[in-house]
Amino acid sequence: MKRRYLLALLAMVLVAPWAVADGGMWMLQFLKQQNLKRMQEMGLKLSAEEIYNPGRGALGDAVVQFGGGCTGEIVSSQGLVFTNHHCGYGEIQSHSSVEANYLRDGFYAPTLGDELPNPGLNVTIVEEIVDATDYLSQYLEKVGEQDPLVYMRRGYLRKVAEQWYVENRGALTAGVTLDMAPFYEGNRYYLFVKKQYSDIRLVAAPPSCIGKFGADTDNWEWPRHSGDFSVFRIYTAPDGSPAEYSADNVPLKPKYYLKVSGKGVEEGDFVMMMGFPGTTNHFYTPSEVRERLEVDNQIRIDLRKVRQEAMWEEMMKDEAVNIQYAAKYQGSTNAYKNAIGTSWAARKKNFEAVKQEMVDRLLAYSKQQNKPEYAEAVAKIEAMVKERATLRALAKIYEEGLWRAVETAKAPLIKSDEELRQLRDPQAAAKWYDEVVLGYFDKDYNKEVDRKVTAAMFEAVLKYIDRVTEGQELSIQLQTPFTIRSLMESKDLGAIFDESIYFDKAKMVEVLSSEGGEVAYALDPVTLLAFSVREDMKTISKALSEYDRDFALARRTLLQGMLEMDGEMNLWPDANLTLRYTFGQIKGYVPRDNVYYGAQTTMDGIMEKWDDESPEFYLLPKVVDIYRNKDFGRWALPNGKMPVNIVATTHTTGGNSGSPLVNGKGELVGINFDRNWEGVGGDIEYLPDYQRSIILDVRYLLMILDKYLGADRLMNELDIVE
Structure with missing residues (x-):
């Protein structure tokens, strides 16, 4: 243990800007210093x-x-x-x-x-980058906001940015957009003033x-x-x-x-x-690396493969269908192969061990500086990743196997009883169908492709849910597996694609405008599927969100330690x-x-x-x-x-x-x-x-x-x- 501690201290001392090789996604305003x-x-x-x-x-x-x-x-x-x-x-x-x-x-x-x-x-062009860390800190103190789940959201920060702009640059003019974003897990904040065309x-x-x-x-x-x-x-x-x-x-x-x-x-x-690079995670802890490989990536690889094979078969039969689904197929395969490559690299170069070295340096620094909060943050992250494993897997199964893959699962739903009452007017119902339903099932939707993909995904999703929940007593109840099994009993999924009022304007208008039509609408197979998927995703998300606040605070503390240990000019966010x-x-x-x-x-x-x-x-x-x-x-x-x-x-x-x-x-x-x-x-x-x-x-x-x-x-x- 003593030898390991000394090695970690030596590694910490030897850190320098040149150690990053050509890696890094650096910020322009610090180019001269870095x-x-x-x-x-x-x-x-x-x-x-x-x-x-x-x-x-x-x-x-x-x-x-x-x-x-x-x-x-x-x-x-x-x-x-x-x-x-x-x-x-x-x-x-x-x-x-x-x-x-x-x-x-x-x-x-x-x-x-x-x-x-x-x-x-x-198209947007960045006109100015402003360090807004102190301004935001003063703003949060003034309004009494202490919840990082609130003040790390871009939507909330945009309102703060607008106030900053008015105070420092004057009234917003045409095309000016503001993006205040958290960096280093909320230890720094920068405001990007943009012009949008x-x-x-x-x-x-x-x-x-x-x-x-x-x-x-x-x-x-x-x-x-x-x-x-x-x-x-x-x-x-x-x-x-x-x-x-x-x-x-x-x-x-x-x-x-x-x-x-x-x-x-x-x-x-x-x-x-x-x-404008999108997302990286180069401050992952070892447990987060495992979660990325064994949960996020593996589920994406397994379920997207099923979807893509079904899509491709239909696309190759008809040029019109190929045009319809070209962008959807490309979007799916792009992330699919990324997941495969990321997992390969992580295992070949042992990213768990690499991140363990990073954590060990921070633990040594925490002990040396008598700042136990950094060690506590690491321990908390590792514990929470383990505790949320099943919920995380379920969230990814629903996202990859249903929400992204089965198009009827995202069908638009009537939002409230009041909206349902308004749609009793046949003209209002017809207008809703034309604007909302056909707005979703548009020229790039093909019912037969969706039918084929849905059949494949239903089978794969049920197997995956059984696998990740085997032998466990879940703290949540899921509706969608029951809904899927009921729909699969209908040969060739006819209940969804041949009987649903979503694919027949006259039937939809008739149902919505009739007395008691809300029951028939609620029992429609597309309504049942779309509703159950949404409700389950809300249930899973709510259960996972119980970890979010503590996780965000622990991540912020971990990065605070990294910035303190290595110096901001030696790190890229x-x-x-x-x-x-x-x-x-x-x-x-x-x-x-x-x-x-x-x-x-x-x-x-x-x-x-x-x-x-x-x-x-x-x-x-x-x-x-x-x-x-x-x-x-x-x-x-x-x-x-x-x-x-x-x-x-x-x-x-x-x-x-x-x-x-x-x-x-x-x-x-x-x-x-x-x-x-x-x-x-x-x-x-x-x-x-x-x-x-x-x-x-x-x-x-x-x-x-x-x-x-x-x-x-x-x-x-x-x-x-x-």
């Missing part, structure tokens, strides 16, 4: 002010949050934005039909007037055989050969202010836009990336969808013994994978012609090959899709779109030997715009530097 010197030694030619300089135009002003979960970059003086094909996939899909299939054939708007609006799509138009997209080449098979894999990009434009009111769509709107005049490198990068070059930067170099890796993956792929690899019998690896004839004729223009490598993708040691996660990769001069050299399978465990612990961001080489993007889409006006609009 990493600038090292980055400049690696090849950065810019000053800190040229990267982040609020109000004066800098690199960070060209980085945008695209939609709710991706990143993009402004690349022209007219508000042109690059992001990933998969980030714009929903918009491309929404404009597609069997007759005009932009997913299959690609899209290019030859004039500004041909660019397609996308209602509901927003809501007139975003589709400008160009490659066909899926380029933008999604390799699709699910290649997802999270390297080597990769995907042209994963799409092009949009931000529009504003004529005075430059954010505005809803109008034919009178004009392209944005940005504070800063990225020049595009036509020269590209080579192995060993310094690179930097900025974006977990990702939380706020603007960050990461840096590294272009570099291949060794995935396993006697195997080496280089840092650059070319179109040669596309032709090697080409298979017109495969929906994932087919090619349209024009792509083949470009390759065979070597019609690459000036975008080819010196050896004549056409570059496609690259990998870098930058530390990324979900939300970094579409992030710009820039060289030492700040010029765009690539667009991030994925991570390698061996490195997705970096959400828990950075893996310098394995962690790689998979990036579209911007030269391939330029070639596709130039030679495939013939997008001359866009090529002329870009500021391309050699």
Whole structure:
């Protein structure tokens, strides 16, 4: 024990900023104090002010949050934005039909007037980052709020942010949005002042055989050969202010836009990336690692596999169904393969032991400094993870097996007795059906796909619930297993899909408008399923929430100890969808013994994978012609090959899709779109030997715009530097 204690103290003393390798998702406002010197030694030619300089135009002003979960970059003086094909996939899909299939054939708007609006799509730009820790502390003291479950919520913090803004910047103006977020589990708070634009138009997209080449098979894999990009434009009111769509709107005049490198990068070059990474957990304790692998990941892997196999079978039968479910399938497989890769990395590199070392350092510090609260926090977290294990498993089963998978389980329900009384009016009932029911069961819903998926999921969910609750007396009662068994007695689930009034407007209106119709509505199979799933999820969530407050307090105390022990300038906060930067170099890796993956792929690899019998690896004839004729223009490598993708040691996660990769001069050299399978465990612990961001080489993007889409006006609009 004495030896272990001394080793832990030695490890604590040896901690230094350089120990993080290339890992970390760092905050721009601390660039000078934390990493600038090292980055400049690696090849950065810019000053800190040229990267982040609020109000004066800098690199960070060209980085945008695209939609709710991706990143993009402004690349022209007219508000042109690059992001990933998969980030714009929903918009491309929404404009597609069997007759005009932009997913299959690609899209290019030859004039500004041909660019397609996308209602509901927003792009935001961070204008300022403010340390709001002291302000929030004073505010909470003033109002007497002590519950971290309240003051760590973004919704609550937004109200505080609005008060800060009024006091310090004046009245909110059009398009200004505020995001105050907790960092280090609530030990620090930063306010992001943003400007949000809501007139975003589709400008160009490659066909899926380029933008999604390799699709699910290649997802999270390297080597990769995907042209994963799409092009949009931000529009504003004529005075430059954010505005809803109008034919009178004009392209944005940005504070800063990225020049595009036509020269590209080579192995060993310094690179930097900025974006909006979503979630990491690199301060996990050992028990949290086990919970992630054995509960969260395993349930996701098992249940999504069942769903995806059922979906895929139906999608391959009919092109229209394939279009309907393409985005849903992609969203499911993305997280599925991530879970597999994270579990592989965690076991290969023994993340439990790594986090035990972190905890041991803190325990030693706690003892040395006579601060037992840090040791108590660790013990409390470990105990609560064990106590909540069954409830956590049930929550994940319902989430993955029912809520995300069975579409009728999320069917809209009548919310109250008062609403039910109002719907006795036939016209009101018909309007509710058209707006609410058909608003959910929309053009991207297919009853036969849902029927097939539901049958598979019901069986899998019941088995999983039995497995995790075997031999236990639960403190909660569940309704859904009984409901599912009753529905499964109906052959081919006809009770749901053939008899439900949800799929027959006339019957729904008749039932709702009739005297005593509330009974028939309540007994409808879709109502029964959707209601029981919601009620059970509330029951499970309520039981789990009993741990939330103590868990949040313990996590905050643990991170308080880490900050005190290591110093804030030596730590990066977990990702939380706020603007960050990461840096590294272009570099291949060794995935396993006697195997080496280089840092650059070319179109040669596309032709090697080409298979017109495969929906994932087919090619349209024009792509083949470009390759065979070597019609690459000036975008080819010196050896004549056409570059496609690259990998870098930058530390990324979900939300970094579409992030710009820039060289030492700040010029765009690539667009991030994925991570390698061996490195997705970096959400828990950075893996310098394995962690790689998979990036579209911007030269391939330029070639596709130039030679495939013939997008001359866009090529002329870009500021391309050699």
